[in-house]
Amino acid sequence: KNQVEQSPQSLIILEGKNCTLQCNYTVSPFSNLRWYKQDTGRGPVSLTIMTFSENTKSNGRYTATLDADTKQSSLHITASQLSDSASYICVVTRSNSGGSNYKLTFGKGTLLTVNP
Amino acid sequence: DTEVTQTPKHLVMGMTNKKSLKCEQHMGHRAMYWYKQKAKKPPELMFVYSYEKLSINESVPSRFSPECPNSSLLNLHLHALQPEDSALYLCASSRLGQGARNSPLHFGNGTRLTVT
Numbered sequence: 665k666n667q668v669e670q671s672p673q674s675l676i677i678l679e680g681k682n683c684t685l686q687c688n689y690t691v692s693p694f695s696n697l698r699w700y701k702q703d704t705g706r707g708p709v710s711l712t713i714m715t716f717s718e719n720t721k722s723n724g725r726y727t728a729t730l731d732a733d734t735k736q737s738s739l740h741i742t743a744s745q746l747s748d749s750a751s752y753i754c755v756v757t758r759s760n761s762g763g764s765n766y767k768l769t770f771g772k773g774t775l776l777t778v779n780p
Numbered sequence: 781d782t783e784v785t786q787t788p789k790h791l792v793m794g795m796t797n798k799k800s801l802k803c804e805q806h807m808g809h810r811a812m813y814w815y816k817q818k819a820k821k822p823p824e825l826m827f828v829y830s831y832e833k834l835s836i837n838e839s840v841p842s843r844f845s846p847e848c849p850n851s852s853l854l855n856l857h858l859h860a861l862q863p864e865d866s867a868l869y870l871c872a873s874s875r876l877g878q879g880a881r882n883s884p885l886h887f888g889n890g891t892r893l894t895v896t
Binding site for chain 1 (some may be wrong): 784820821822823825868870872881882883884885886887888889890892
């Protein structure tokens with residue numbers, strides 16, 4: 665079954681601290697893995713997209729890693745800010761046998777709260 | 781601000797009403813999507829339009845009727861909804877064609893729908 669599991673479900677950290685969010689997946693065949701940030705009441709915003717051949721990608725203070733062999737990804741946030749408080753969603757794209765269509769499997773997200 | 785614009789931001793409707801949600805993008809994207817998101821859950825795919833034609837319907841009840849008048853606009857017509865249809869409805873768009881599989885979904889900020 666194609667699944668995306670994220671941990672922890674929620675996390676509270678102090679402003680300025682670093683944190684790491686985890687994503688494990690069983691989606692196959694794999695096309696790419698995405699991390700999205702979703703502020704409360706707003707749409708998700710893309711942070712990174714990694715294909716099979718990429719094992720790390722950065723976007724400012726956000727760094728995502730991918731181990732396609734173990735089917736694991738992490739999102740590391742450096743020097744957290746209050747504005748980082750949001751839900752972080754891991755999304756894995758599966759490529760259908762036809763190759764031209766694909767389907768996204770969403771994780772349930774990690775709710776991050778950054779306190780002053 | 782997002783490049784995908786959704787209106788209205790909030791909508792309250794009775795079970796006998798007919799209403800429409802609207803979505804607009806001017807990024808030249810030829811794939812457009814409707815997602816439904818319940819509180820503290822990941823987005824669930826409803827419909828996908830590719831080149832203005834409906835390509836995916838995720839077994840959505842007929843009380844939801846999508847329409848894509850042109851490459852920039854996407855509508856969702858609502859009729860005889862149930863209270864359990866209350867949710868955040870997100871529109872998204874993306875590129876199609878060569879390499880598009882690894883391009884991000886651009887989400888709007890959604891319409892918060894309440895069915896009374």
